[in-house]
Amino acid sequence: MAPGNQSAQRSVDLRGLRRRYSRGVGxxxxxxxxxxxxxxxxxxxxxxxxxxxxxxxxxxxxxxxxxxxxxxxxxQLPAAVLLRPSGIAFRHRLRTTPTTAWTQVAEIRVQGRWDTHSSVVFRDGRQRELVAMPAGDAERLAEALIDSRS
CATH class of the missing domain: 1.20.5 (Single alpha-helices involved in coiled-coils or other helix-helix interfaces)
Structure with missing residues (x-):
């Protein structure tokens, strides 16, 4: 493998993060x-x-x-964010979106004081909320994404 391809092939380090973040059933x-x-x-x-x-x-x-x-x-399954070594997926009720590769993620925006949730921004401009993910975990995910690209 060429040295230039190693950084593109490197996966995001998900240690310390749960694999699924979901809203609980009320x-x-x-x-x-x-x-x-x-x-x-x-x-x-x-x-x-x-x-x-x-x-x-x-x-x-x-x-x-x-x-x-x-x-x-x-x-009536609650909405969820699914973190996988290959990428990120979202579940809404019974439907789970296909896994989007980490290379297609542009950035992770950590929730601020006035935001309800952190969010993930994809390279094509789409944006999805990271429901039920605490700000600290979103920060760790953002750092892991940046580290995987360096």
């Missing part, structure tokens, strides 16, 4: 999921204890709502 979502799960369990117990045909419709509806909530709510 407490309200967790409570709703637990409530729906409780309804499913309670309706199942109720069905076992009673054999009344009129309540069967209510039980089936409650179980359907609980089952739908138990299946749908976990699919």
């Amino acid at each position: 407490d309200g979502v967790r409570r709703l999921l637990l409530l729906c799960l409780g309804v499913v369990v309670a309706s199942g117990v109720w069905r076992l204890l009673t054999a009344d045909g009129a309540w069967a419709v209510v039980v089936v509806l409650a179980e359907t709502v609980g089952l739908c909530a138990a299946l749908v709510l976990p699919l």
